[in-house]
Amino acid sequence: MQPEQRPPSETGGESSRQSGSRYRREEIVRLATSTGLASVEELAGAFEVTASTIRRDLAQLTAEGRLARTYGGAMALLSHAEPSLRQRIGEAFEAKRGIARWAARQVVAGETVLLDAGSTVGALAHELRWTSPLTVATTGLTSIQALADAEDVHVECLGGTLRHLSQGFVGPLTEAALERMTFDRVFLGADSVTADRGICEAELEQTRLKELMARQAERVYVLAHATKLGRRPFHAWAQLPDGWTLVTDDGAEPGAVAPFHAAGVEVVVVDAEGHVAGPPD
Structure with a gap:
């Protein structure tokens, strides 16, 4: 699992960090949509951030209704609708x-x-x-x-x-x-x-x-x-x-x-x- 490109730097000012967080969360949604599931460990490795950072991202995305939390990760909502x-x-x-x-x-x-x-x-x-x-x-x-x-x-x-x-x-x-x-x-x-x-x-x-x-x-x-x-x-x-x-x-x-x-x-x-x-x- 790899993001399409490296996110904006999070080591700069507050604006840069917010931009990096937004990018990372968009990429998390994209990855979860393409694979069906996304684990905390895989995401932390892909974005080179801590597991705690990823958990905060997942909590935010869940609160926004964009992902559903699973044990150890998250899954995309409505990306894999069950066919009748x-x-x-x-x-x-x-x-x-x-x-x-x-x-x-x-x-x-x-x-x-x-x-x-x-x-x-x-x-x-x-x-x-x-x-x-x-x-x-x-x-x-x-x-x-x-x-x-x-x-x-x-x-x-x-x-x-x-x-x-x-x-x-x-x-x-x-x-x-x-x-x-x-x-x-x-x-x-x-x-x-x-x-x-x-x-x-x-x-x-x-x-x-x-x-x-x-x-x-x-x-x-x-x-x-x-x-x-x-x-x-x-x-x-x-x-x-x-x-x-x-x-x-x-x-x-x-x-x-x-x-x-x-x-x-x-x-x-x-x-x-x-x-x-x-x-x-």
């Missing part, structure tokens, strides 16, 4: 379909599987219509609709509070239902995913639920097309247990996939038909 499920359904359609087809072939008739909310997992639910007998528990309206008339698929609807943006259920009622069940496999969606922090979501309530979902299953899969890898658009994170599998599409760049391999994550790269394409060269 309707907006996401049409994005990367071929990639999502390929991921869903591969994921469906992992499910064995007679299993009990858990499906997250989201467009890619919803595509998987459609593919599972022909895998029977099967028990599917889900927090997503899209999956419920896809399986509603699949007679040999027993569907458990994990109700709770509906998030209209994601068309999924969250909250204590959803969590209470989950705690009474275990699963052979869970398929999780993600706003983004990184090798070091796990799944990134817009709200902490979502990440708490995803962590619980992962704990209740023997096998954990994260379905995320290429543009979701390595991004950090929000401040809420779900940590994943060891041994999880990332399923992505063959549009993923080598640099985006490499951190997952290095972290010991199993990575499956598939083409639009759901066939394993292998890691990108």
